[in-house]
Amino acid sequence: MKILIIGGGPGGLYSGFLLKKADPTHEITLLERNPPDATYGWGVVFSERTLSTFQEVDSETYQDITKHFVRWDAIDVQYHDHTIRSGGHVFAGISRKLLLNILQKHCREVGVRMKFGVEVSDLSDFGDFDLIIAADGVNSFVRKTYESIFQPSVTLENAKFIWFGTDKVFDAFTFLFCENEHGLFQAHCYPFDSNTGTCIVECEQATCQRAGLEKASEAESIAYCEKLFAQALGGHRLLSNKSSWINFPTVRNKTWRHKNIVLLGDAVHTAHFSIGSGTKLAMEDAIALVRALERHRDVETALTDYEIERKPVTETIQNAAQQSLTYFENVKRYFHLEPMQFVFHLLTRSERVSYENLRLRDSRYADAIDRWFMGSAVGTSKNGDRAGDAPRPMGNAFPLRGVKLANRVVWAPTAPYSAREGMPNDRHQARLGERWLREVGLVMTEPAAVSPEGRITPGCAGIYRAEHVAAWARIVASIHDSSLSQSPTKIAIQLAHSGRRGSTRPRWEGLDRPLRDGNWPLFSASPLPYTPLSQVPKEMGAADREKVRKDFIQAAEMADQAGFDMIQLHFAHGYLLASFLSPLTNQRSDGYGGSLDNRMRYPLEVFDAVRAVWPETKPIAVAISATDWSKGGTELQDAVVIARMLQARGCDLVTVLAGQTTIQAEPAYGPCFLTRFSDRVRNEARIATMVAGHITTADQINTILAAGRADLCIIDPPGDPPGNPPSDPPSDPPS
Amino acid sequence: MKVGIGLPTTILGTDRALILEWARRADEGRYSTLGIFDRFAYDSFEPLTTLAAAAAVTERIRLATTILTGPLHNTAMLAKAAASVDALSGGRLVLGLALGAREADYKVAGVEYRSRGRRLSEQLGALRSYWEENTFGPKPSRPGGPELLVGGTSEPAFARMARYANGYLHGGGPPRAFARAAEKARAAWFDAGRPDKLHLWGMGYYALGEDAVEAGIGYMKDYYSFAGPFADRITAGLLTTPNAIAEFIQGYQEAGCDELLLFPTVGNITQLTRLAEAVG
Structure with missing residues (x-):
């Protein structure tokens, strides 16, 4: 085959070499516009896993590359005058120039024709080639030529960055954070040979402007950054290589191939430097392409196969990169965290590294985290006294007003839908007090209705009749008494009104299905049915609002009489109070609709009324849908504002839920699917959060807590819910 | 974990004799x-009609559409057809519904392809209502009508699955792919506040015996030809040895699968016998 490779970076060279090695009859020409020794960027990093792939594919290049590696296993973070190290991460770095020289040497040996200083400006010159590999980098000429086919998107990310070398030899992958009068700068530094390292400096665009760096010469930029990071550099220099401040371009392409032309490496995808994967991806592309060409005789089929194999892998890495770059772009959000927590949060930013992973890599680091967490939990010293005496993060107490939760784990079982006329029964008691959960810090009831018509189904429990108090009191006592730990398990009641989601069948028959008969009238913020088959609710008037507010007050008073330690008000999942909050469900034109302030007005009136009668020493949590997962609905930034408003009124804890505002929502489910929402609410509104979202393991809980993404975690039982629907579902509509 | 078997109704050459013998x-x-597939624009048998025939020659085994392309059907007609198969089988029908992956099926059936997701959601809600309200007979054997599964x-x-169905049906792949989807299904189930058990179903393809492998691969490539070179990847998952089947079953069991269906890729009754020997 006659093959043309455009671009002599690692991806182009490696594919040339591997193709020629696989079939020496290939005629391969590689064109590179720069001279052989020119290179931009300093060092590249590979993980152990990438290296083992290289070894599998070709041991000689592998040995040449690894011979020159600098290996290290620590990550240092310098932040607020602290340096915190965590070990056991394995990285290897090499100078980009050296890597290119090695690959060039191997290409030459097998007979790839390389021409340097050749700029390709017209593809029609190459009509007689069987295959054209476009490895021509982030500004790919080939990609631009066939833009309508590849359908690329190039997103310039918000931050500005500059790529320097340095003669300071770091002994770890080092993150530096440095704030001056212009703003916050961060540097990502890693060594790549025994006397040189890479140092990428990044800051917000506005910071860059304020510092006058956008128009600065290279020398001025170097001088500025050397001064900025003087302490970390310890008298060493920053080295230039045509460095300038740019926005990171994230490249994606809908299609990767056109006839006999294929894109590879940065030409087809880029991933933010903070996860250091660009060169790795390009070289893996080369491997996949060569293998696909070996599998299929037909070039176009091979290119399709290559695309199918690489696209999902690339997307996964790009997602992780996106998460990482979003983290760094918003890192100031986490500057209130103490150094130990800040660093743990940074290390687990992609949600792919967990507490136990870090413990396995470096148990001393994990012990230090445990000690710090214990110290912060009890509000004493920042470091525990002795190693090994601190519990895992989830084992720490959590004080809320006068109530002290023994630990951070919360059990909130699904409703059994077995109540009659709102009366909780033995099934409720059994579910709340499940044996394996005796040691949780808090149990929480199902949403208990504040009135008969506030129930979701006729089988829902409530708290609106005098006899409910005694029934709940019995359950509260059983929870308080059953605990095995010294400090008894606390119990919270959720107070709710179903609004337009009321008058439905028990949920084992499906969600939001109106009763067969005996439906009761519904009301909501606006007269919009929840599903096409649902009843149209009445728009809530002043008298309705007053009645419901009083119902909540009465329910809170009863909850106190029953001995509950805490209340959670339900402002989420499309129930009555949620219907005021979301613009999707609140179309009112009075003072209770329109702006967020207006939409919050009624829910806050209810909150204030409850807070006023609920004992000062007992906490109140509020559950919110942090996003509606739907266009035009509540979004995360609104949730932050809502959380702040609640905090100002004396709310102690925000429980982060999402969705169910409307049935058109498109939720993204998976393990810990609400954690990132909780992270944002907690760290931006600076309020304690409780998070749900399919958390099933201790490792997940410890990771969430240690990183400061939430303060309490609601767990789902491993496996499936045990409940069996009763054969005779209750049916007693409110009269 | 229960293990079920698929009918060879999408395999070329399958006839009345093979289907009835296979079912028996x-x-x-x-x-x-x-289990049975639904593939409209293809040389294959219609699923509910075929299950009705299977119902007539079987006594015990459950009959499941895995899956039926819901939006291709008028919902009331589907409700009646399903209720009929349920009645004819003595309450053994499990109705699995999804969108299907093939646009051609919609084109040939003359049904709009866009907004099919919304239509499936509405269909799921409506089916139950038809059955429960006895809008028409036959009366389903269970109060709410047949068990519903949703795939995709x-x-x-x-979310659709957790809102309307009794379980989730995964479309095939290695155990780890099933495990990932199962976690999403569980997350959705708990989020929906469902108190009942979530049923998780998986599936795989097999061809047992040296004489069968090539034919099996040929079938897979043809069946998935709409997927382009991706067909090769699906084909690579074909289980061709008793060992591979045992590992597959174990992997699914560990991932929390409740019921695994193994589908033949060769339309020969010996494939059923060989699977029985392999599964034990």
């Missing part, structure tokens, strides 16, 4: 369920 023998064996791997599929 599966019923005599230890399989929990007979798009994000909305999981």
Whole structure:
């Protein structure tokens, strides 16, 4: 085959070499516009896993590359005058120039024709080639030529960055954070040979402007950054290589191939430097392409196969990169965290590294985290006294007003839908007090209705009749008494009104299905049915609002009489109070609709009324849908504002839920699917959060807590819910 | 975990004799369920009609559409057809519904392809109502009508499943792919506040015996030809040895699968016998 490779970076060279090695009859020409020794960027990093792939594919290049590696296993973070190290991460770095020289040497040996200083400006010159590999980098000429086919998107990310070398030899992958009068700068530094390292400096665009760096010469930029990071550099220099401040371009392409032309490496995808994967991806592309060409005789089929194999892998890495770059772009959000927590949060930013992973890599680091967490939990010293005496993060107490939760784990079982006329029964008691959960810090009831018509189904429990108090009191006592730990398990009641989601069948028959008969009238913020088959609710008037507010007050008073330690008000999942909050469900034109302030007005009136009668020493949590997962609905930034408003009124804890505002929502489910929402609410509104979202393991809980993404975690039982629907579902509509 | 077997109704050359023999023998064996595919624009049997025939020659085994392309059907007609198969089988029908992956099926059936997700959601709600309200007979054997499964791997599929169905049906792949989807299904189930058990179903393809492998691969490539070179990847998952089947079953069991259906890729009754020997 006659093959043309455009671009002599690692991806182009490696594919040339591997193709020629696989079939020496290939005629391969590689064109590179720069001279052989020119290179931009300093060092590249590979993980152990990438290296083992290289070894599998070709041991000689592998040995040449690894011979020159600098290996290290620590990550240092310098932040607020602290340096915190965590070990056991394995990285290897090499100078980009050296890597290119090695690959060039191997290409030459097998007979790839390389021409340097050749700029390709017209593809029609190459009509007689069987295959054209476009490895021509982030500004790919080939990609631009066939833009309508590849359908690329190039997103310039918000931050500005500059790529320097340095003669300071770091002994770890080092993150530096440095704030001056212009703003916050961060540097990502890693060594790549025994006397040189890479140092990428990044800051917000506005910071860059304020510092006058956008128009600065290279020398001025170097001088500025050397001064900025003087302490970390310890008298060493920053080295230039045509460095300038740019926005990171994230490249994606809908299609990767056109006839006999294929894109590879940065030409087809880029991933933010903070996860250091660009060169790795390009070289893996080369491997996949060569293998696909070996599998299929037909070039176009091979290119399709290559695309199918690489696209999902690339997307996964790009997602992780996106998460990482979003983290760094918003890192100031986490500057209130103490150094130990800040660093743990940074290390687990992609949600792919967990507490136990870090413990396995470096148990001393994990012990230090445990000690710090214990110290912060009890509000004493920042470091525990002795190693090994601190519990895992989830084992720490959590004080809320006068109530002290023994630990951070919360059990909130699904409703059994077995109540009659709102009366909780033995099934409720059994579910709340499940044996394996005796040691949780808090149990929480199902949403208990504040009135008969506030129930979701006729089988829902409530708290609106005098006899409910005694029934709940019995359950509260059983929870308080059953605990095995010294400090008894606390119990919270959720107070709710179903609004337009009321008058439905028990949920084992499906969600939001109106009763067969005996439906009761519904009301909501606006007269919009929840599903096409649902009843149209009445728009809530002043008298309705007053009645419901009083119902909540009465329910809170009863909850106190029953001995509950805490209340959670339900402002989420499309129930009555949620219907005021979301613009999707609140179309009112009075003072209770329109702006967020207006939409919050009624829910806050209810909150204030409850807070006023609920004992000062007992906490109140509020559950919110942090996003509606739907266009035009509540979004995360609104949730932050809502959380702040609640905090100002004396709310102690925000429980982060999402969705169910409307049935058109498109939720993204998976393990810990609400954690990132909780992270944002907690760290931006600076309020304690409780998070749900399919958390099933201790490792997940410890990771969430240690990183400061939430303060309490609601767990789902491993496996499936045990409940069996009763054969005779209750049916007693409110009269 | 229960293990069921698929009917060879999408394999070229399958006829009345093979289908009835297959159903009878599966019923005599230890399989929990007979599964069946739906592929409209293809040389294949219509699923509910075929399950009705299977119902007539079986006594015990459950009959499941895995899956039926819901939006291709008028919902009331589907409700009646399903209720009929349920009645004819003595309450053994499990109705699995999804969107299907093939646009051609919609084109040939003359049904709009866009907004099919919304239509499936509405269909799921409506089916139950038809059955429960006895809008028309026959009366389903269970109060709410047949058990409903929903398939699909798009994000909305999981919410749809948790909102309306009794379980989730995964479309095939290695155990780890099933495990990932199962976690999403569980997350959706708990989020929906469902108090009942979530049923998780998986599936795989097999061809047993040296004489069968090539034919099996040929079938897979043809069946998935709409997927382009991706067909090769699916084909690579074909289980061709008793060992591979045992590992596959174990992997699914560990991932929390409740019921695994193994589908033949060769239309020969010996494939049923060989699977019985392999599964034990």
